[in-house]
Amino acid sequence: MTAYRYRALNAAGKLVKGVVEGDSERSVRGQLRGKSLRPVEVTLANRPAANEGARLSWLRPRVGVAEMALMTRQLSTLVQSNLPLDECLQAAAEQSRKPRTKGLLLQVRSRVAEGHTLAYAMGEFPGVFNEMYRAMVNAGEHAGFLGPVLQQLADYTEQRQYTGQKLKMAMIYPFILVGVAIAVVVALMVFVVPELVGIFTHTARELPPLTRGLIATSEFFRAYGMWVAIGLIVAMLVARRLLRNPGRRKSWHAFLLKIPGISRVVIAVDTARFASTLSILMASGVPLLDALRIAGQVLTNLVLRADSEAVAERVQEGSSLHRALQESGRFPPMMVHMVASGEASGEMETMLQRAADNQERELEMTLGTVMGLFEPLMVVFMGGMVLTIVLAILLPIFDLNTMVR
Known part of the structure; x- marks a missing residue:
């Protein structure tokens, strides 16, 4: 029997939905009538219903x-x-x-x-x-x-779900902090600064450079702020579309691996996923070459994925796994040493899982350090912005006091 998804009207005239098994669409409609339901639509369960045909594919429900x-x-x-x-x-x-x-x-x-x-x-x-x-x-x-x-x-x-949630939770706070900081600065420039420095715009005396710069920045945000926001959104959409090309995306991934701080996080995330997947595949009886090919597909960075394919080719040619990983030059040394130990002791699956756990712990420590530094840096940034605005407002007042004296 095949699973069908239905939409039907019950005795009260209310629309109900569900899934039922049947040999054919006709038999399913007969089952629904036997339950005092009036069929409206019956489709295969793995196909979108007619009323979902206009939806974009990314809006359709998926198994999380x-x-x-x-x-x-x-x-x-x-x-x-x-x-x-x-x-x-x-x-x-x-x-x-x-x-x-x-x-x-x-x-x-x-x-x-x-x-x-x-x-x-x-x-x-x-x-x-x-x-x-x-x-x-x-x-x-x-x-x-x-x-x-x-x-x-x-x-x-x-x-994997737990690790993903930890990464998301670690990134939520800095994104919120950056968003609030940008919103506060823009609000000050658009609504507060014009009211405070407006009293100096009609004075005959030349304003200090800091005050003139603050006034110019405020006027720019008021005149072009909306266009700047739209431009940023369009630029992000265009960049996302350009990165759909495998060649451009691989170049972008190679660039990420050259940035000192980001490359460490990218390598830690991907190699931990690679080692964990390879461990569970080998423990399930999947041959090593097949396991390497499948585990390479879980790597999100295309450069690291190409390296994993090169590792599989070297192993197929007769090289040991730890030597193939070492020759790639991108896999962490600790992971290479653990794989070598696993090959020597015959406990490859266990050592790969330990390597994955070690990479995840290192990633947690790295993110903790970054988050620990990020919070005071944002506080210093916000304090510097507020100090700049206050000085820009007070400097003309000090000049007026000097003239009076």
Whole structure:
């Protein structure tokens, strides 16, 4: 059976939505009529409804990281309880509160019920189940350890969600602080400064340079502030569009790796994700070359991704993993030493996970240091701006006092 998404009218004339399984659209409509529902629209669950056709693709609902982690955890628990796989998918779909996730699981279940493997069924939804996810499921099915592999996937997804939330929380405060500082300065220039320095504009005496500069800046913000804001927004949109080109995006990523502070953060984030993904793939029984190719796809920086492809080529030619990583020159030395230790001791998966944990701890320390310096710097900046405005206002008053004396 196939999952269908429906919109129907109940006995009270209220529009209701949901997901139901059926052999065909006609059978689904019959089921709805049997429940005293009048069908309005019935579509396949993995296709957008007609009223969503005009929406942009980025506005359509997607399976988030938190929902993916919960879904994987539920599947892991159900599979390890020795239930048939199609029943596990059915139970997970019934527990889901989101119609899109429920429809997705029912579509996967219908493929499994037809005799396909779980990895094959998930392969029809590459936007939800990425290549790493499908490779691990495929390895778990072939080895007969699907439950433990799903549990590892759930742990991995939850860890990625936790790391992502930490990075977002670390960046929220500086963005808010910068936004408030810019808003305060603009408000002072547009509304406060003209009222305060207006009394000096008609004086015959020449104003101090600082006061003249403040008046000119205030007039500029009042006359062209809106155009400057629009120009910045347009520039950001144009830059985003230009960076869609792989060549330009790779050049931009190479430029980021040349900036001392930013390069350290970019390398720490990407190499931690690379090591963690490689560790879990190898622990799930995925061959090393396939694991390197899949783990390289999780790197967001295109230069580092190209380096990972070069590492895979060297390993394929017979080089050891730690030597291939060392020859690339961009992977952290600590990670290279841990990989070498793992190759020597036969505990590659464990050492890779330790390398990932080490990179994440280093990233947390770096962000903590940056945030610790950023707050006093912003306070000094705001104090300097206020001091400049106050001096620009007081200097003409001091000149008037000198003339009176």
